[in-house]
Amino acid sequence: MTTINDVARAAGVSPATVSRVFNGGRVTPERAERVRRAAARLGFAPNRVAQSLRKQRGSVIGLVIPDIENPFFTSLARGVEDAAQRTNLSVVLCNTDEDVDKERRYLDVAVAEQMAGVIVAAASRTRTDLSALAARGMPAVAVDRRPRGALVDAVLVDNRHGGEAATEHLLERGYRRIACITGPQGASTSEERLAGYLDVLREAPGHGEERARAYTRYADFRVEGGRSAMAALLAMDEPPDAVFVANNLMTVGALQVLAEAGRTPPGFGVLTFGDVPWAPLVRPSLTTVELPSYELGRAAADLLLERVAGTSKPLQTVVLRTSLRVRDSTAGPADPVLTPPLGAPAPA
Amino acid sequence: MTTINDVARAAGVSPATVSRVFNGGRVTPERAERVRRAAARLGFAPNRVAQSLRKQRGSVIGLVIPDIENPFFTSLARGVEDAAQRTNLSVVLCNTDEDVDKERRYLDVAVAEQMAGVIVAAASRTRTDLSALAARGMPAVAVDRRPRGALVDAVLVDNRHGGEAATEHLLERGYRRIACITGPQGASTSEERLAGYLDVLREAPGHGEERARAYTRYADFRVEGGRSAMAALLAMDEPPDAVFVANNLMTVGALQVLAEAGRTPPGFGVLTFGDVPWAPLVRPSLTTVELPSYELGRAAADLLLERVAGTSKPLQTVVLRTSLRVRDSTAGPADPVLTPPLGAPAPA
DNA sequence: TCAGTTCGTGAAACCGATTTCAGACCAGGC
């Protein structure tokens, strides 16, 4: 390892001068050039560990996400990375597996490694604790989910609006018994998406909140949870004819169960929240509430970079909109006799 | 930040003693207890940056992968993480996007951050350069792909065997014109899988190497590459009736094109290398050469941890076997009159 | 010409741990 001292000796200057050359201090051009040449010749690259120790701040930012296998988060990660790329900070990914303990360990590592900052998609709204970071003065940005009481910047999705748009769409297409499979109770994302669903059905003639709640199932945002929730819905006395599923993984589970039961879209309406990757493979194509996952990461990184640079702006919350992408899985119910879709010709 | 000095003062001992308490030096039990209590009371956690600087070795290991959106690598990452979990090392993920420059930057970061070691799934066999790591004495393990000439431990997959098994299976099921979509030329994985395919067809009556090569297309391991390769194959004068696709993403592209052309499995045989996630959604289910992705990560981490611990074993290469998982997409050709599947009754 | 700036520079302190080294202390053997 060639150090700053080696370079200094080779260039006939003091280490302080070398440091100044690389950090924008004032150095006469002639000396600076000598230093640069010596550095290049020796293949000098500053030891980031020593830098971090002295500056009391590292040059990596941590991105803490709950599920690396979910394309939503990988796309988000890509957004973060692209934003960081333009600075000299590197991004490292920490996967918590929705496990609060694992998450806490990673946050401890972030502190111990003196990371420049952290972007956190919290594993739990109530149990994720960002206060240790704040106490150490480490900038943090919450993304997708805002942990309760955390005094941090946040970049969120307008989940409620997404839930409303989804439900309205299913109503318009003539589905009569619209179910909802949402995530765990207590997760802000699931609660909000559910709230959007309830908002719409509460006011819809023939539906109402009570009925909507009867058609609601809580699951765990995972494939298996989607399976069992869908199975439970199909086992009802009066099973639903459409379902709004509050995340992409659960949709996969739901689709499996539907296929096994022979109830395929669009006869049985399926609308999913969040892009299902490989969606092009699914027949019929899936109507989706699209999440701006990449932009979410991008925006979070921009916010964090500002804080790292030392801005003293008041805390911000940015909310990004979802958009409904209509495809074939919600074309209309199998049995239009009972419930003609809007604008459909009357049955013969 | 409470430091080792704060703890020392609070416990009435020297910093050296505090360090010894936490690193297994000899300290009288009574003092050790005093130190531990003081540390707990002050919420002391050693500053990893300072540790790294002094020890000349950090406590994170870098996992450098080419495509974080590919479930193969996320599963591999999980294997690495689980193995590291049992030590006090943390894993950070670096996504290179198959981009050699980005990869080089990450490797530089690994050196500058004095990481304990790196596990690399190389972006390029010829252009990925691990020598800088070796020069700095940083342990490295190549996984899935071995960069040319790198003197490192490696954990690989028996791609050739997988390619053979796949091709044999398609032959046995009665397909007559078996194509292969493989990855980029020069990538060891694509070359080996192709080699397995050629091995089998070279000896197969009615096939032979020349014909097999005519049915071979090189693509880029991505969805779009799979699309265009499949389209090119279908446009041939005598299009294939089955395809062996050398990775999961390209299979997605190929399936799209096949669906659009109305040529669906198993009438058109499709066999994919590597688990397609969401595979349960695809009808018919896909016959697959399964890759031991998790175990790959696990084994690579174990190897790396040994090196980090300072073993002086000679370099190792571990090769893990693939296994053929037969499902419905290779049930037999659409037109068994021409080519009765083995054991099928003669057509009436 | 002289006081007052400004600029460039290197010596030295500093970040927070680990580790070496030398000394204090004690027990045991002669």
Next chain:
DNA sequence: GCCTGGTCTGAAATCGGTTTCACGAACTGA
């Protein structure tokens, strides 16, 4: 009583940078 050997301890050096501080030279304006 003295020497030997072992154990425990703290002072100080060290890792590789950044930053403060003081100093000398050059420049400015009167």
